[in-house]
Amino acid sequence: MASRAEFSPQTLSVLAALCGQPSAWQHGYALARQTGLKSGTLYPILIRLADRGLVEACWQEEPTPGRPRRHLYRLTPDGLATATTALAEAALAEAEPATAKVRPGASPRRGRGVAAPVVP
Amino acid sequence: MSRLSRAAAAAERGALRLVPTARREWAEAVWAEAHEVPAGWPRLAWRAGGLGLVAKEGQMARRISIALLFAAAAGAAAWGAWPGSPVSHGAAVQGGIVITVLLLVGLPLLTRWVLGPPDSRAARWLRAGVYAAILAVMPAQAAIGMFVGTVPRGGIDRHTFDVFQGPGVPGSSSGGPDWGGEIGILLLTACYVALILALTARRTPVAPATLAIGAGAGLVLGVVMYAIAPLGLNVKYPYRPWLDGSAAEAVGVLAWVLLFGAPLMAGAVAGRCCHVPDDPGEASAARAWQGFAAGLVSGGAGALLVTVFGSSSVALLLKSAWVRDWLYHRQHLTASAVYGRELFASQDAGGYIVLLVGLPIIGLIMGLIGTACASPAHRLPDSGGPGGPPGPGGPEPVPGPPDGGCQADVKELAGSG
Numbered sequence: 164m165a166s167r168a169e170f171s172p173q174t175l176s177v178l179a180a181l182c183g184q185p186s187a188w189q190h191g192y193a194l195a196r197q198t199g200l201k202s203g204t205l206y207p208i209l210i211r212l213a214d215r216g217l218v219e220a221c222w223q224e225e226p227t228p229g230r231p232r233r234h235l236y237r238l239t240p241d242g243l244a245t246a247t248t249a250l251a252e253a254a255l256a257e258a259e260p261a262t263a264k265v266r267p268g269a270s271p272r273r274g275r276g277v278a279a280p281v282v283p
Numbered sequence: 284m285s286r287l288s289r290a291a292a293a294a295e296r297g298a299l300r301l302v303p304t305a306r307r308e309w310a311e312a313v314w315a316e317a318h319e320v321p322a323g324w325p326r327l328a329w330r331a332g333g334l335g336l337v338a339k340e341g342q343m344a345r346r347i348s349i350a351l352l353f354a355a356a357a358g359a360a361a362w363g364a365w366p367g368s369p370v371s372h373g374a375a376v377q378g379g380i381v382i383t384v385l386l387l388v389g390l391p392l393l394t395r396w397v398l399g400p401p402d403s404r405a406a407r408w409l410r411a412g413v414y415a416a417i418l419a420v421m422p423a424q425a426a427i428g429m430f431v432g433t434v435p436r437g438g439i440d441r442h443t444f445d446v447f448q449g450p451g452v453p454g455s456s457s458g459g460p461d462w463g464g465e466i467g468i469l470l471l472t473a474c475y476v477a478l479i480l481a482l483t484a485r486r487t488p489v490a491p492a493t494l495a496i497g498a499g500a501g502l503v504l505g506v507v508m509y510a511i512a513p514l515g516l517n518v519k520y521p522y523r524p525w526l527d528g529s530a531a532e533a534v535g536v537l538a539w540v541l542l543f544g545a546p547l548m549a550g551a552v553a554g555r556c557c558h559v560p561d562d563p564g565e566a567s568a569a570r571a572w573q574g575f576a577a578g579l580v581s582g583g584a585g586a587l588l589v590t591v592f593g594s595s596s597v598a599l600l601l602k603s604a605w606v607r608d609w610l611y612h613r614q615h616l617t618a619s620a621v622y623g624r625e626l627f628a629s630q631d632a633g634g635y636i637v638l639l640v641g642l643p644i645i646g647l648i649m650g651l652i653g654t655a656c657a658s659p660a661h662r663l664p665d666s667g668g669p670g671g672p673p674g675p676g677g678p679e680p681v682p683g684p685p686d687g688g689c690q691a692d693v694k695e696l697a698g699s700g
Contacts, residue, residue, distance in 0.1 A: 191316040202313050202332030207339060210309050220312075233319070234312030
């Protein structure tokens with residue numbers, strides 16, 4: 164099972180967007196709007212997730228007349244489980260520094276050290 | 284704005300060819316999605332991101348770096364080999380340099396179109412090594428040719444030159460081989476480049492491990508041969524400053540053993556290590572391919588290594604007083620004797636052509652023999668002894684040993700074209 168440390172914040176945002184409607188196929192532009200990522204950032208993330216079997220992709224079967232077929236994405240069952248875990252860990256890690264601040268004797272340096280390094 | 288978008292779209296369509304096939308649909312996806320993005324700057328930014336994706340997935344940075352590195356190396360080699368002063372055969376030398384560089388640039392494009400690109404690290408390293416060797420030999424051979432062709436102005440050196448090279452006009456220079464010799468060298472270079480490009484292409488059924496085994500055996504062979512003859516194949520004045528009497532004899536014997544043994548072993552190991560199809564006929568052919576390739580690569584790599592090191596040593600001997608002092612400081616030679624030895628070494632540098640032709644031929648023959656000796660069919664003959672009735676089919680061929688994940692599936696490689 165992948166841990167949060169394996170995902171960058173941008174990847175986590177893509178996973179979160181895909182988790183919003185796990186069974187629905189989503190377009191790249193829709194994901195870009197939800198995550199605020201540029202196409203040059205979004206698509207490499209989708210490629211890596213697809214390579215790891217966390218995201219599946221397909222081409223639209225019935226394109227809008229006059230438009231090219233669009234590429235669609237959704238989480239695989241493995242991807243959904245991984246994304247759920249990673250997002251939960253991310254939320255937990257974000258909450259930890261806040262609790263560390265109110266703990267007596269806890270220094271900010273120590274608080275930062277608790278969070279696992281993010282590997283892009 | 285729409286004109287900019289159209290230009291970006293056209294650029295992206297053209298750039299799609301740079302992306303590996305497996306990644307092409309992703310680049311197409313960005314392009315298709317651009318139609319959903321509002322026209323204007325957002326769409327242009329979307330397309331620019333697509334071009335960035337193409338650059339990233341097409342490994343453009345690596346390709347551009349390799350192209351620049353090659354351009355720098357080829358430029359340096361050509362600059363070092365270019366005849367500096369007007370010489371009678373300067374046109375042949377210049378033509379040879381230009382055609383060599385064109386061969387190095389053009390043949391990969393042709394091979395890529397016919398047989399596909401290299402698809403393993405071993406293949407890419409082997410190509411890079413052969414290219415580096417060819418570029419390194421160019422200035423060394425030019426320096427040697429210039430030295431051999433330059434007639435001393437007078438004194439005992441002039442006499443020595445006349446004895447070994449024939450009379451010439453003092454101070455004149457032929458600067459190297461004529462067009463005939465240059466064409467021969469170009470043909471040899473073209474053969475080496477074409478063979479190595481073909482063996483390392485994706486659609487050629489040669490496993491990466493076979494290339495690595497062949498290259499490793501060739502490097503060992505080349506190093507030992509260079510150790511025994513660092514200044515060319517000079518039989519009259521063999522000089523090897525790092526080897527004394529008995530050690531030189533031992534290394535000499537080792538060189539002879541490796542001359543035949545290295546490709547033999549390479550062929551045997553490559554034939555044993557590769558995955559083969561179940562069909563016995565196809566399996567034999569696949570093993571033979573690996574043995575052939577391993578032997579050829581080992582012979583070629585050994586010959587190239589000896590040529591590069593040997594030619595460079597001789598060229599350094601001619602150019603560098605420090606190298607001369609280092610090589611001859613224990614022999615207390617007169618200046619004339621040093622000149623004579625330099626002349627011998629330079630003349631014998633032509634012998635490397637014999638090595639460049641001969642070693643690969645020996646290598647491929649020994650590689651095939653090695654594969655045949657090591658193949659399971661050789662060790663497990665069919666049932667039905669000699670003179671007996673034709674019995675039922677023999678036992679199934681014994682599968683190859685576990686490869687530890689280092690070999691590519693030959694059948695898959697063959698089918699990938």
